[in-house]
Amino acid sequence: MTVLVVGSGGREHALARAINADPAVTTVHVAPGNPGTATFATNHAIDPLDGDAVAALAVELGADLVVVGPEAPLVAGVADAVRAAGIACFGPSREAAQLEGSKAFAKQVMDEAGVPTAASRVCRTPDEAAAALDEFAAPHVVKDDGLAAGKGVVLTLEREVALAHAAGCDQVVIEEFLDGPEVSLFVITDGTTALAMQPAQDFKRVGDGDLGPNTGGMGAYSPLPWAPDDIADQVLNTVALPTLQRMAERGTPFAGLLYCGLALTSKGLRVIEFNARFGDPETQVLLALLDSPLGQVLHAAATGRLAEIGDLRWRDGAAVGVVVAAEGYPDKPTNGASIVLPEDTDRAWTIHAGTAVADQTLVAAGGRVLTVVGRGDSLAGARAAAYAHLERIEFPSGFHRRDIAAVAAEQESNR
Ligand code: AMP
Ligand code: GLY
Numbered sequence: 001m002t003v004l005v006v007g008s009g010g011r012e013h014a015l016a017r018a019i020n021a022d023p024a025v026t027t028v029h030v031a032p033g034n035p036g037t038a039t040f041a042t043n044h045a046i047d048p049l050d051g052d053a054v055a056a057l058a059v060e061l062g063a064d065l066v067v068v069g070p071e072a073p074l075v076a077g078v079a080d081a082v083r084a085a086g087i088a089c090f091g092p093s094r095e096a097a098q099l100e101g102s103k104a105f106a107k108q109v110m111d112e113a114g115v116p117t118a119a120s121r122v123c124r125t126p127d128e129a130a131a132a133l134d135e136f137a138a139p140h141v142v143k144d145d146g147l148a149a150g151k152g153v154v155l156t157l158e159r160e161v162a163l164a165h166a167a168g169c170d171q172v173v174i175e176e177f178l179d180g181p182e183v184s185l186f187v188i189t190d191g192t193t194a195l196a197m198q199p200a201q202d203f204k205r206v207g208d209g210d211l212g213p214n215t216g217g218m219g220a221y222s223p224l225p226w227a228p229d230d231i232a233d234q235v236l237n238t239v240a241l242p243t244l245q246r247m248a249e250r251g252t253p254f255a256g257l258l259y260c261g262l263a264l265t266s267k268g269l270r271v272i273e274f275n276a277r278f279g280d281p282e283t284q285v286l287l288a289l290l291d292s293p294l295g296q297v298l299h300a301a302a303t304g305r306l307a308e309i310g311d312l313r314w315r316d317g318a319a320v321g322v323v324v325a326a327e328g329y330p331d332k333p334t335n336g337a338s339i340v341l342p343e344d345t346d347r348a349w350t351i352h353a354g355t356a357v358a359d360q361t362l363v364a365a366g367g368r369v370l371t372v373v374g375r376g377d378s379l380a381g382a383r384a385a386a387y388a389h390l391e392r393i394e395f396p397s398g399f400h401r402r403d404i405a406a407v408a409a410e411q412e413s414n415r
Pocket of ligand 1: 143153175179182204214261273
């Protein structure tokens, strides 16, 4: 099987790497890819947002499967263009990707499907925003309705800050604050059958101890020793399956990866957000543990045959991913610093996100530059493997969080 992965970030490197390890996959191509994917796949310098270009490339390569990684191409209809060219594509249609593309749309579908989520109001004017802020007590949660690359949500105790964010967006969703730990639960679906991956947790804030601004994600780990054992089933039954059924009834079936971002609140499980794609950096750790052949699983999902796959299989043990970001991230990352990487091993390896090659040297070329993934028998072991590998990376101006999975590793050892 020949597979084309669309995108250039850490998620796409991790996806392409796991697909390449599937014995049924002969060749992996990535468009546009990054220096990490270039080590085992062929990169193609095309615009991932251009559906016609992606479809033409897939035809030219004789691809059996196209996997669209990021949200922007999905919302732009790239999966539709690939399917129109007669090629199986893992990724929702433009219309179904609105579950991520519009928070107001996602809230509407959750309401219709009876899925538990924060109470919310959609606001277009300053008066509507002010009224919604009165309705829900602080902390205030104000979300830009559209795609904002992880920067659309403002959480604040200050009413003025909340109003200012609302004023800067065309339309916002203002909602009730959800307490409790967050869980990322990914569901692979062909629109009818749904397979839950293991739960993972992401670290959204830039600094140790969850301080500082929100980012795209600074690290992740799986499994979660503190989460209920039946969390995947709970999410399938109360969130994913009702949502998929409602999307099908609306005439916009969702096939691809339904990312359920959840809060385990004192009142029970609530959806914080849906995404229409694999999460980054959770994917880097989940794929370190997945034992099922990823190419075959995604091909089955893309061709309506997911029921034939059975449950996903997982390795024992744990994985921890630590993001290395460029100085100044998330506000103004500085690019161009050179990076020297140690050899990957079976216990720890580097996934590229924002890197480039300049004058035959690897350099930083993005906010989140790398994710170091460690695997071990326990979270403590996986953490040790990831951080030991990270110490051997030469990238002095880069920075990372030191506390990824630290609390969970403690909890695990106390069980
Ligand atoms: P989102 O882009 O919707 O995932 O929001 C980014 C982050 O903001 C989430 O991962 C949460 O940490 C936080 N967040 C979003 N919505 C809420 C909410 N209703 N209550 C508390 N925190 C939230
Ligand atoms: N890790 C958060 C996201 O992918 O949106």
